[in-house]
Amino acid sequence: MGIPLTIKPQTLIGCPNCDLLVQRPSSKKRHDACCPRCGSLLVRSSLDSINRTLALSISGLILFIPACFLPLLELNIYGHTGSCTMIKGVLQMMKSGYWWMSCLVLFCSILVPFFIQMLLFGLSLALKLGAWPSLLVRPLKLYQSLTEWAMLDVYMLGILIALIKMEDYGDIFPGPGLYCFIGLLVLATLSILSFDAGLAWSLIERRTP
Amino acid sequence: MNREQTLRNSGLILCLTCHKLIRAGKKHPRCPRCGSLVHSRTPGSLSTTWALVITGFWLLIPANILPITQVVYLGDGQPDTIISGIISLINDGMLPIAILVFLASIVVPILKLLGISFLLLCVQFKWTFSAYHCTLLYRFISLIGRWSMLDLFMISILTALVDMGAVSSVTPGPGATAFATVVVITLFASKRFDPRLIWDLKET
Ligand SMILES: [Zn+2]
Ligand SMILES: [Zn+2]
Numbered sequence: 001m002g003i004p005l006t007i008k009p010q011t012l013i014g015c016p017n018c019d020l021l022v023q024r025p026s027s028k029k030r031h032d033a034c035c036p037r038c039g040s041l042l043v044r045s046s047l048d049s050i051n052r053t054l055a056l057s058i059s060g061l062i063l064f065i066p067a068c069f070l071p072l073l074e075l076n077i078y079g080h081t082g083s084c085t086m087i088k089g090v091l092q093m094m095k096s097g098y099w100w101m102s103c104l105v106l107f108c109s110i111l112v113p114f115f116i117q118m119l120l121f122g123l124s125l126a127l128k129l130g131a132w133p134s135l136l137v138r139p140l141k142l143y144q145s146l147t148e149w150a151m152l153d154v155y156m157l158g159i160l161i162a163l164i165k166m167e168d169y170g171d172i173f174p175g176p177g178l179y180c181f182i183g184l185l186v187l188a189t190l191s192i193l194s195f196d197a198g199l200a201w202s203l204i205e206r207r208t209p
Numbered sequence: 210m211n212r213e214q215t216l217r218n219s220g221l222i223l224c225l226t227c228h229k230l231i232r233a234g235k236k237h238p239r240c241p242r243c244g245s246l247v248h249s250r251t252p253g254s255l256s257t258t259w260a261l262v263i264t265g266f267w268l269l270i271p272a273n274i275l276p277i278t279q280v281v282y283l284g285d286g287q288p289d290t291i292i293s294g295i296i297s298l299i300n301d302g303m304l305p306i307a308i309l310v311f312l313a314s315i316v317v318p319i320l321k322l323l324g325i326s327f328l329l330l331c332v333q334f335k336w337t338f339s340a341y342h343c344t345l346l347y348r349f350i351s352l353i354g355r356w357s358m359l360d361l362f363m364i365s366i367l368t369a370l371v372d373m374g375a376v377s378s379v380t381p382g383p384g385a386t387a388f389a390t391v392v393v394i395t396l397f398a399s400k401r402f403d404p405r406l407i408w409d410l411k412e413t
Contacts, residue, residue, distance in 0.1 A: 077371075
């Protein structure tokens with residue numbers, strides 16, 4: 001039982017979670033499409049995806065340096081002071097010999113979010129200019145495989161818990177890096193949400209000679 | 210024809226990377242758009258996921274028995290395991306945080322491993338539960354997995370923040386290494402499991 005040849009595959013989409021064949025919703029519709037059988041999100045609509053992603057990823061990249069190197073929290077215990085930055089958290093664990101854990105923290109909280117912003121910036125710029133479509137395949141695949149390892153939101157919760165937990169032990173207050181980090185978290189989340197990978201793939205396919 | 214039309218019985222394969230539909234037929238088809246190898250079902254999904262889940266269960270033991278942090282406060286200190294850390298949070302009157310840490314460090318990894326094992330058993334022994342709810346469980350498991358990194362990030366932040374030599378310090382313990390491995394393994398396990406196998410049970 002094959003599909004009738006009169007139906008073009010372009011008008012159909014498949015569900016990755018339950019293998020159902022679904023009619024592609026018309027591109028005029030401006031809302032998300034879910035699988036009718038298992039409810040997974042199939043098509044995410046995003047207005048003006050490329051321009052928005054470009055603007056958001058540039059702003060995200062600018063905030064990255066201060067968010068990584070400025071102190072997130074500052075602590076004072078009876079005159080002894082301490083502060084933590086994202087980089088220092090990784091280095092300190094490395095120094096105590098826990099290299100596997102510190103690499104994991106480095107990967108999920110700094111490297112992956114940074115590469116994602118870089119890739120989104122590069123991809124949306126190239127898609128906007130319409131340049132080098134065949135060179136975009138690898139970066140786009142890399143972007144898709146990295147997204148689930150970006151954990152800035154989990155890190156944010158970690159900072160909050162550390163802040164509340166240490167209140168009993170000494171004076172703790174947020175440092176300048178924390179404000180940059182919150183900005184970075186918002187921008188990074190919005191830029192991932194605004195980027196439409198499906199659109200990117202179809203543009204690449206259309207423009208490849 | 211009241212059977213739902215799936216990709217498999219339509220002779221199509223979905224590229225999981227770029228979501229292009231490809232006609233099945235060739236022996237090792239590649240996606241013409243992104244170049245990935247495409248499979249109607251992820252090959253070896255069951256055995257790889259089983260291996261990861263069993264390793265994950267084993268590593269839960271050292272992750273919970275060995276200390277994950279060594280806290281020194283004003284000269285004296287003791288090693289803390291995940292559970293003793295949560296208990297001392299409750300004793301300090303920080304119940305909401307204790308609940309959050311309990312959820313992220315204990316409930317999420319165990320729920321994830323049990324959930325994937327349940328799905329694997331369903332496929333292996335052809336138990337037919339509601340495929341819709343099984344997929345819902347799978348999507349839930351994939352969604353919550355990353356939050357178990359919470360404890361590791363917290364250790365990293367505290368290690369840098371409380372670094373005052375002999376007076377006060379926080380250092381990671383060997384349990385943290387095991388716990389980090391559990392988190393990574395469960396993330397890979399849910400990625401490796403192919404939820405379409407659940408729906409195949411309905412077809413046959
Ligand atoms: Zn579906
Ligand atoms: Zn593809």
